[in-house]
Amino acid sequence: xxxxxxxxxxxxxxxxxxxxxxxxxxxxxxxxxxxxxxxxxxxxxxxxxxxxxxxxxxxxxxxxxxxxxxxxxxxxxxxxxxxxxxxxxxxxxxxxxxxxxxxxxxxxxxxxxxxxxxxxxxxxxxxxxxxxxxxxxxxxxxxxxxxxxxxxxxxxxxxxxxxxxxxxxxxxxxxxxxxxxxxxxxxxxxxxxxxxxxxxxxxxxxxxxxxxxxxxxxxxxxxxxxxxxxxxxxxxxxxxxxxxxxxxxxxxxxxxxxxxxxxxxxxxxxxxxxxxxxxxxxxxxxxxxxxxxxxx
Amino acid sequence: xxxxxxxxxxxxxxxxxxxxxxxxxxxxxxxxxxxxxxxxxxxxxxxxxxxxxxxxxxxxxxxxxxxxxxxxxxxxxxxxxxxxxxxxxxxxxxxxxxxxxxxxxxxxxxxxxxxxxxxxxxxxxxxxxxxxxxxxxxxxxxxxxxxxxxxxxxxxxxxxxxxxxxxxxxxxxxxxxxxxxxxxxxxxxxxxxxxxxxxxxxxxxxxxxxxxxxxxxxxxxxxxxxxxxxxxxxxxxxxxxxxxxxxxxxxxxxxxxxxxxxxxxxxxxxxxxxxxxxxxxxxxxxxxxxxxxxxxxxxxxxxxxxxxxxxxxxxxxxxxxxxxxxxxxxxxxxxxxxxxxxxxxxxxxxxxxxxxxxxxxxxxxxxxxxxxxxxxxxxxxxxxxxxxxxxxxxxxxxxxxxxxxxxxxxxxxxxxx
Numbered sequence: 001x002x003x004x005x006x007x008x009x010x011x012x013x014x015x016x017x018x019x020x021x022x023x024x025x026x027x028x029x030x031x032x033x034x035x036x037x038x039x040x041x042x043x044x045x046x047x048x049x050x051x052x053x054x055x056x057x058x059x060x061x062x063x064x065x066x067x068x069x070x071x072x073x074x075x076x077x078x079x080x081x082x083x084x085x086x087x088x089x090x091x092x093x094x095x096x097x098x099x100x101x102x103x104x105x106x107x108x109x110x111x112x113x114x115x116x117x118x119x120x121x122x123x124x125x126x127x128x129x130x131x132x133x134x135x136x137x138x139x140x141x142x143x144x145x146x147x148x149x150x151x152x153x154x155x156x157x158x159x160x161x162x163x164x165x166x167x168x169x170x171x172x173x174x175x176x177x178x179x180x181x182x183x184x185x186x187x188x189x190x191x192x193x194x195x196x197x198x199x200x201x202x203x204x205x206x207x208x209x210x211x212x213x214x215x216x217x218x219x220x221x222x223x224x225x226x227x228x229x230x231x232x233x234x235x236x237x238x239x240x241x242x243x244x245x246x247x248x249x250x251x252x253x254x255x256x257x258x259x260x261x262x263x264x265x266x267x268x269x270x271x272x273x274x275x276x277x278x279x280x281x282x283x284x285x286x287x288x289x290x291x292x293x294x295x296x
Numbered sequence: 297x298x299x300x301x302x303x304x305x306x307x308x309x310x311x312x313x314x315x316x317x318x319x320x321x322x323x324x325x326x327x328x329x330x331x332x333x334x335x336x337x338x339x340x341x342x343x344x345x346x347x348x349x350x351x352x353x354x355x356x357x358x359x360x361x362x363x364x365x366x367x368x369x370x371x372x373x374x375x376x377x378x379x380x381x382x383x384x385x386x387x388x389x390x391x392x393x394x395x396x397x398x399x400x401x402x403x404x405x406x407x408x409x410x411x412x413x414x415x416x417x418x419x420x421x422x423x424x425x426x427x428x429x430x431x432x433x434x435x436x437x438x439x440x441x442x443x444x445x446x447x448x449x450x451x452x453x454x455x456x457x458x459x460x461x462x463x464x465x466x467x468x469x470x471x472x473x474x475x476x477x478x479x480x481x482x483x484x485x486x487x488x489x490x491x492x493x494x495x496x497x498x499x500x501x502x503x504x505x506x507x508x509x510x511x512x513x514x515x516x517x518x519x520x521x522x523x524x525x526x527x528x529x530x531x532x533x534x535x536x537x538x539x540x541x542x543x544x545x546x547x548x549x550x551x552x553x554x555x556x557x558x559x560x561x562x563x564x565x566x567x568x569x570x571x572x573x574x575x576x577x578x579x580x581x582x583x584x585x586x587x588x589x590x591x592x593x594x595x596x597x598x599x600x601x602x603x604x605x606x607x608x609x610x611x612x613x614x615x616x617x618x619x620x621x622x623x624x625x626x627x628x629x630x631x632x633x634x635x636x637x638x639x640x641x642x643x644x645x646x647x648x649x650x651x652x653x654x655x656x657x658x659x660x661x662x663x664x665x666x667x668x669x670x671x672x673x674x675x676x677x678x679x680x681x682x683x684x685x686x687x688x689x690x691x692x693x694x695x696x697x698x699x700x701x702x703x704x705x706x707x708x709x710x711x712x713x
Binding site for chain 1: 372374375378379382383395397400401403476483484485486488489490528534535536537538540542551672673674676677680681684685688689690710
């Protein structure tokens with residue numbers, strides 16, 4: 001082995017071993033477990049074929065996938081619009097630009113668990129002195145049990161606002177980076193051609209130029225939506241369980257495989273189905289949005 | 297001065313790492329203070345009461361046949377134990393409720409031979425909750441129970457008698473509700489999480505029958521769960537309180553006139569309200585049913601994967617069978633629990649009067665295990681989903697419970713063959 005190759009393996013080797021041990025082997029083992037009755041054991045001996053997959057596709061897991069597709073339909077466009085709007089506003093502002101960028105980005109550094117607790121205990125507490133209920137009281141409305149009553153489903157307001165607060169700042173930064181890559185000469189040429197500043201320039205220059213960033217934001221926020229766990233678990237879960245409504249796939253898999261149930265067979269089948277679904281939706285979305293397409 | 301070469305730096309870093317690893321390997325000899333040299337790993341969940349951790353560490357230190365290392369586990373302890381037992385890196389001794397899966401998966405060992413003459417001194421129903429197929433797998437440490445707390449003055453003001461039936465409870469909750477105070481708090485999920493058992497027992501049903509069949513395949517189950525739906529939609533339940541049912545805050549802060557909570561809250565409620573409260577069991581639905589209180593009892597267990605099973609069993613026997621003084625200290629000096637040993641419960645002054653005495657009587661006369669060993673986590677997940685759909689989303693009770701019965705039957709087949 002040459003000295004150069006030795007140095008390469010010295011630096012890459014530990015990470016490769018880590019990747020193998022903590023990622024690829026568990027994924028392979030999980031795929032193996034998904035074909036077995038593996039409750040309470042990771043070395044099962046009862047082969048069940050595709051039964052675990054069939055159970056997952058016909059049971060509560062399928063319902064959780066559907067629920068979460070609805071969540072993604074809300075959260076992805078909202079995140080996109082708000083992050084883009086904030087990026088454009090903050091990028092144009094001339095006064096205290098760094099301050100405003102920091103203010104909107106800072107929630108990204110907050111733990112999802114802490115944010116969920118603040119939302120649950122202070123902002124959307126179901127008692128009359130919760131912030132949202134205090135505001136409702138000013139208008140003569142009764143307190144709302146935001147997270148306890150699924151009819152009407154006010155819990156989505158709590159879940160969506162918590163996630164927006166936590167993630168919009170991150171995507172705003174991506175859009176700001178995209179905005180700063182647009183050459184000034186394009187705007188100057190547009191003005192020379194008579195384009196009106198404002199909506200017309202945004203629609204015909206800024207937005208098309210942000211296409212790669214927009215695709216990245218849509219893909220990342222969609223994947224993040226399907227991986228939702230922390231805020232849901234902490235907002236809707238109790239010490240005695242979790243309601244079937246508003247239950248994302250990962251929370252269901254947690255209760256099924258990692259809680260006391262320890263059903264690794266069904267849990268692994270669900271995890272693989274979820275991974276496949278995310279890959280499929282991402283590929284489809286990438287194809288529709290033209291991911292990787294060369295600019296003309 | 298000559299600088300370090302890259303090769304020299306990497307060599308030195310590797311040497312330091314290797315030395316550290318060797319030192320780490322050699323530091324834990326497992327030898328204790330003048331004992332036989334075995335080290336027993338013991339796990340507890342993190343009790344909320346101040347002083348419990350120090351107490352259990354003191355008990356461990358007092359054992360002179362082995363070194364006992366106590367691990368205190370905050371967070372989701374039950375899941376952590378379940379994972380540790382499935383793997384091979386778990387504790388030798390740990391506290392837990394008993395689940396039949398643990399026995400079927402051969403994760404724990406029978407402790408039948410540890411009880412000796414003390415067997416008859418353990419409360420029968422509590423010992424039964426640690427028994428599968430006639431074998432005892434956990435030595436009960438303490439008993440916790442749940443019951444209905446009511447504020448005497450608020451009931452008096454509203455002209456309401458303490459409710460003795462489910463219909464009276466619904467009526468009382470309605471009458472006690474004002475713009476500032478709700479009539480009843482059963483938890484932020486409307487009682488779905490904690491009242492599964494009491495709802496079935498109140499109708500004369502159960503999770504499972506004594507011969508291990510589904511115990512609620514009966515129209516009365518739908519009727520009983522329907523009563524909780526009535527309460528949920530009556531606008532007389534407190535929902536979305538900052539603390540959940542296991543915490544007495546909502547009750548002592550005057551947010552609710554009645555609350556379902558546990559024996560452990562009695563000292564805090566007494567401190568806040570003095571004698572202005574009473575306790576009741578969950579009432580009966582009809583003449584065929586019975587009032588009830590669920591109890592839970594953590595027992596001390598020995599992992600079958602332990603390499604020191606005999607030493608671990610001897611320690612468990614010493615701590616929870618022979619050292620009654622430690623059990624009494626554990627149950628009554630920090631929190632507020634009922635000792636699992638009848639002789640210790642009878643001696644406890646704190647449990648001889650007032651609501652504590654009522655609680656002891658409820659457990660003896662009406663107590664039902666909140667987590668029966670044969671009722672698995674998967675069955676609980678199915679029932680919990682069903683109750684959520686019926687009570688919180690208004691789904692058809694009969695249809696949902698039929699689905700749950702089918703899911704529980706599947707699980708029974710898996711467990712019992």
